[in-house]
Every structure is written in C-alpha cells, then in structure tokens.
Amino acid sequence: MPASTPAEVFPMQGSDPRDPFIDALAGIVGAANVLTAEEDVARYVSDWRRNYPGAARAVVRPGSTAEVAAVVAACSAQGVPVVPQGGNTGLVGGSTPDATRTEVVLSLDRMIAVRRLDPLNNTLTLEAGCTVLTAQEAASAAGRLFPLSLASEGSATVGGVLSTNAGGEQVLRYGNTRELTLGVEVVLADGRVLDNLMDLRKDNTGYDLKQLFIGSEGTLGVVTAATFRLYAQPRSVVTAWMAVRDPQAAVEMLTRLANGVGERVTAFELIGRQALSQVLARPLAGMRDPLEADYDWAVLFDVSETSPRLDPSPAVEDVLGAAMEEGLVIDAVIAASERQAHELWALRDHVPEAQRLDGPSIKHDISVATSLIPDFIAEAGAALERAMPGIRVVCFGHVGDGNLHYNQSKPAGMAGHDFLAREDEIHDIVHSVTARLHGSISAEHGIGRLKQAALLEHKSPVAIDLMARIKLALDPANTFNPGRVLPRERLDVVR
Template identity: 50%
Template sequence: MTEFLDEARAILGEAHVLTTDLAAYVTDWRGKFTGQPLAVLRPADTAQVAATVRLCAAHGVPIVPQGGNTGMCGGATPDGSGAQVVLSLSRLNRVRSIDPLNNTLTVEAGCVLQAIQALAAEHDRLFPLSLGAEGSCQIGGNIATNAGGVQVLRYGNTRDLVLGLEVVLADGQVLNLLRALRKDNTGYDLKHLFIGSEGTLGIITAAVLKLFPAPHAQAVAFAAFKTPQQALQLLGLMRGQLGDRFTAFELMSQASVAMVRRYFPATPALFGTPHAWHVLMQASDASGQQALDAAFQAALEVALEQGIIDDVVVATSEAQAHELWAVRENISEAQQHDGSNIKHDIAVPVSGVPAFIDEVLPLLQAAYEGVRPIVYGHLGDGNLHFNVSRPAGWTTPGWQLETDRVNAIVLDVVARYQGSFSAEHGLGQLKNHEMLLYKAPLEVDVMRRVKQALDPQGLINPRKLLPD
C-alpha cells in the first residue's frame, strides 16, 4: 500500500494522511468496537473527497466514512484487517450559505450540530435537531443515520429537516442535489436514498437544512405517575390543548431517574416520594411567554383534575428548565458509569407503547432474577431506549453473552407490535444481522440491489447496515 499512501499524501498533504496515533478514530463511542485501519484520511473539501474516493476505487481500498464518531452501533468504526481507510469529514466544516427568508442553511458535512444550532439562533431561526451528543456529533453523520432526538414530536427526524444533499458516489463523481426547494416533483427524490444509509451508498459532503422561526417562549415540566398508560393519556391531552406548540415528551422509568441521581449527585429530588414513571415535557412558541405559560398551566391543571398525573414540577426559570432537562440528558452517561447493559433502540406505534412495556418487563424478570431494565425515550414518536442492565452478581463478560437471548425477548415482542428494532441509532455492525430476523427477505433483497447499483465494488462502508 506504499503507492496508495503516497498518492493519498499528494492529494491531501502529508499532515492529513495519518498512520499513527489513531486512537480517536478507531474505537466507537461506547467502546464496543475497535478496528485497525490502513490510515485515516482527512480531506479538506468536496474535491479532495472525490479525488480520494477515486484513488480508493482504483486501488480497491475500502472506505469507512466518519463524522464525530458518536454513533451507538459501530457504523463508523473500521474493521481489524488493516486494509480499510477511515475517511474523516471533520475538516469539511464550512457554512456555504444561510437564507433566513427561505429558512434554509447550507453547510458541509463536518459542521458540529451545536454550531449549526447557534448559527441559526444568530439569525433568529431554529434548527430543531437536538440530541445528547450535539456538542461533538457532525451533521453528515446525523444525516447518514437519520438521527432522531428530543424534538421529533414537533419537527420530525433528520430526514424531515433536509432539503438537499451533495454526495460523492463510489466512483468519485459528485452528485449535486443541493436544491433549497420545498417542492420539486421531477422524478425520484434521490436524497432520501442517502439519508439513513449510514454511508454505505455514498459520502455526504454538504446539505441544505430547513430552519424554523426561533421560539421566544418555552415551558418545561416534569410529571410523575404510576403507569405508562397515564403517560399516553397525558400525551393526548397536552397535544390536544397545545397543538404544534407541544414539542417534546420524554418518558423515564423510576430506575432511569434513580440511576442519574446515583451518578450525578447534584441532581435534585424532584418529588418527596418515588414514582414509578416520569415524563419531561416541553412546549415552545414564537410568540409571548405569558400566553404559553397560561395554556401550559391550564393543560396541567386538567391533567391533575382528571387524575392523569400524580404530581408535577413546572420550571419557573431557564436555569430550572435546564436542570429538569439534565435528568433526561444524563441517563445515557449514567449507564456508561453503571457498567454493562444490553441496549435496544426500538419503536412501536405510540398507542401500543404501554402494552409493549407491560408485556416485556415480566418476560425479562422471569428470565433473569434481579434484572434492571432502564426504560426511557421519546414516547411522543413511539421510540424507547429499552436498555437492560446486568443483574447483581453478573460479570460484564457473562452478561454480554446473554445478548442474543435478551434481544430475542425484547425484539420478538417488538415484531409482534409491527415495530422497528432500530428507531434512530441505525444498524452499523451491531445490529445488521437482525435484518435477516425481522425484515422481509424481499425488503433486504431490494436494499442489496440498491447497494450493488451504487457501489458495485462494495468499497463504501462495507459490512455495515446490510448483513453479509
């Protein structure tokens, strides 16, 4: 590969072809997958991406595209062969244009999500994608995985926030789909092939994003109750009362909240006594704070009067709102501190969430005495992070050996509810084998045909998303 690396250096410059000190690029965020690439290549712009891809195609070198490396399923991690290259998009971090009147922003793939949010805010606009890794994840990776986050209830997934894309294809050609249009009925909408494809069909280098009027008022509350069914009732009531102003509805089990308090001791005890279930909810509006507060408070009073919720804390300041949100946002990190768990990122129809929970929890408890399910997620769109922490007395290696059995317990029920075994994290190399278990053979076959058509050499993120 000496010739290949020399040619790569000629394209990118010596400093941007890395063959040592690669630790930041070779292990996924969860520490579950570690690879050994031939090199890490760091192009500066679309032309360099295209030239690099052409070079890889000529030498038959597989490419693993990587953004902020915050994924949950190993989709941006190289294998251990030493034959793949990691293509880091982090240097493609320029803002190409912003058009407040058209409510669009065109950025390159390496732009960090939080920086995009801040830029939109400078123009009195909102880019609503929001998730725990927003300080380090990059928009190209968000698009490649069709990231969800906490405001899907109002604004939709990343797919709903993208108007156009620029993509480098497997042969190095640049497919320019950077149209800032909300209506374009001129054939197949090709951008949707690449959104959620996890870098297996081409490399996203830039995107046109939708912006929205910035909300100048927000209301946040933390409610407690006994059953998930009450949460579903509360969701219906709040949406009915507030309409599109209702933007987030996050369900959390008591075990989730207790885990956050254990590993983040500054987390306040919001209620005098424990409650089995909690919801964090938010409403926002581009108009006045007073009108939103009145509507929010009126809806909560109805929920209390009808016995839908047992207790509620309403944020009275921006600082307290951040404090309430921190409970939800710290769950994932608290689990990292707590140790080994078997993660599930599932979706079922919103109306079926309570019945799904009531069915799965007893099955897990019957299979494993003392099991600790950590259940939380975006109830408003039917997406739960149904993570199963090891029972007392189990070692980490021993518990990980139970992954297939635990997966079968949870995902077989998901399938009965006609749900999804991956709602927002993607498949990567962690879940791609589950395609063969839970997707129709014809659906998998059509995906393979698309992959073959766009990447006939199989060099773009091989063995990710699609099973071997």
C-alpha cells in the same frame, strides 16, 4: 479539483516503497492529513462505547468535496474499502474500521464551513463535518431555529446525523433528520459528485434522490454537505416534569397536552425510575429528584411558542391540574426559569452516561406505535424478568414519536461477563416483542454491525432484496462501509 485518474494519484516518483498508496493519498490531501501512527489514529478507530475497536490502513482527512472525490476515486481504483466517519458518536459499529487494517477511514472533520444561510427562505447549508451544535448556533445568530437536538450535539456531525436519520428530542414537532433535509451533496463510489443541494420545498423532477442517502449509514455515498429547513425561534418555552401513574397515563397525557396547546408540544420524554435512579446515584453535577412524591414513571416535556403575544403557560397548567384531579398525574413541577429548565433536561440527558458508569449494559433503540408503548413496556419487561430475574430495565425515550431507548443493566450480584454472555438472548426477547407489535428494531441509531442479524430476521425479505440491489447499483464493488447494514454474503445473493 476533479476526481483524479489512477495515473494521477499513483505517481512513479517520491512514493513510499512500503505503501505507495499512502503517498498517493498524501498527494491529494497533504501529508499532515493522512494519519497512520497509532497515537494519531486512536480516536478514529474505536467507537464511543468501545465495542468495535479496529485498525485502519490510514485515516484520511480531506478538506473539500473535490478532495473527497479524489480520495474515493483513488480507493475505488485500488479496491480499497472506505469507512466514512463524522463525529464518531455512532452506537452500532457503523463508522469505525474492522480489524483487518485494510480499510481507509474517511473523516470529514475538516469540512466545517457554513456555506449559506438564507433566513428569508428558512434554509441553512453546511458541510458534513459541522457539528449539530454549530448548526444550531449559526441558525440562532440569524434569528432562526435549527431544531435537531440530541445529547451528543456538541460532537455529532451533520454528516453523521444524516447517515443515521437521527431524531433527537424535538422530533414530535419538527420531524427526523429526513424531514429537516431539503438537499444533499454526495460523493459517489466512482468519485463523481451528485450536487443536489436544493433549497426548494417543491421539486417533482423525478426521484427524490437525497432520500437514498439519508439513513444509509455511509453505504451508498459520502454526504459532504446538506441543506436544512430552519424555523422561527421560540419566544417562550414551558418545561415541566410530571410523575405519572404509569406508561398508559403518559400516552394519554400526550394527547391531552396536544389537545390543550396544539402543535406547540415540542418534546415529550418518558423516564423510568431505574433510569432516574442511576442518574441520581452518581455525582453528576449535583442533580436531584425534582419531586418528593413516590413514583415509578416521569415525563419531561417542553411546550414552545413562537409568538411574543401568546403565553402557553395557563393552558399547560389547566391540563396538568385536570390530570392530577383524575389521578393520571401524581405530582408535577413547572420550571420557573431557564436555569431550572436546563436542570430538568440534564436529568434526561445524563441517563446514557449514568448507565455507563453503573456497569455493563445492553441497549436497544426500538419504536412502536405511540399507543402501543404501554403494551411493549409490559410485555418486554415481563419476558425479561422471566428470563433473568432481577434484571434492571432502564427505559427512557421519545414517547411523542414512539421511540424508546430500552436498555438493561445487570441484576444485583451478577458478574458483568455473565450478564453480557446472554446479550443475544436479551436482544432476541426485546426484538421479538417489538416485531410482534409491528415496530422497528432501530428507530434512530441505525444497523451498523450490531443489528445485522436482527435486521435480516425481522425485515421483509423483499425489502432486504431491494436494499441489496440499490447498494449494488450505486456501489457495485462494495467500496463504502462494506459489511455494515447488509452483510457481504447478502449482497452476493443478488449479484
């Protein structure tokens, strides 16, 4: 159905006199898909970390792009703000409503169709409510690989990962969401639909419009579907856990491994002792340390091969053996089965949950040049220890693309509220070191509400100005996700 006019979405008869707008939304998507009761909206109005609880005027669950367009047109006509939401696994307060009860949450959790899969063209087109796991399974059923992989893949949605340009564990080989995306379908702020679901690798007909919406956190439009690249499935995967001398040794091992097996290095994750200790301290599926050696830093990596005729194992073993002789690697274990590989990856994937169970934490999602990772870890760690003796740094992340999840847990004996009271100070320390090394304060989680001040402090003023002008050009009334990414007052500067 086309986007409705205001007259069509606000009928004179049958409306609820208390809020005729809710009745109008029900006329578009059906009464069962407009949620207002507290028990029905609860899971939509608070984020995963429970840091940004809010109150929605309504949660609307359209079932098609046409319904999304009609809902957006109705909200725009009445000046009602819209908060697009996927799986609500965001970590920066960008996908939940504020506390004013004026915003409508636009949930895409009913839009779960796999529209098209072309194994010969290596493309997959899905609606935005599909989970990342659904995309993986659809590709696998056709003998192909959808390479985006992250701990929340069972609940994170296609629309959500597009909105934050999510990376995950295989960026090293396949790239971020931005590199995996060929085309998008987007509902604009006036209710029009941009059908840009291209399945082409080459298209030079003007601006690459999809890139505006990838990573925009729902502030420029609502992505309703996307077309992704697919790849050949790995026929063999070598998974190994190695204890390394220090972060510098980890970076050097990445280069050595790449020299030994080429582009087959698929994932390369650094895990600090504090992160591993928190996982092992909790009864999480009977996990244990893979090595008996005493070490402070570990690396978990995958090397994958798509040809059934080639076995990367001997090359991996040669690289590890030489590194152990030189002292870069203290000890290592190679998974002997798929089950053992899953057990090794479970240690990495449970770090966020283990830290949550440990108590209050302060989180960062930074990136620097891969070669500067050791410098960042040394400088930031020393600065934090000076500011708060005994602070525990939970460091883990994607060394291959320079992205670290650099988190902090409170010192032993410190009260949780005292620790969190100094959160801004901790953020300033970490972000200042990141900026000094020409890094990014947000590698894959986005800005949302959490990192606005840091964005304005560390992003180029010219870049901020251009971002504001693009926002106002596409969404002049600030309908989509107002107050996220760019503060309202920043938009007022360039109006």
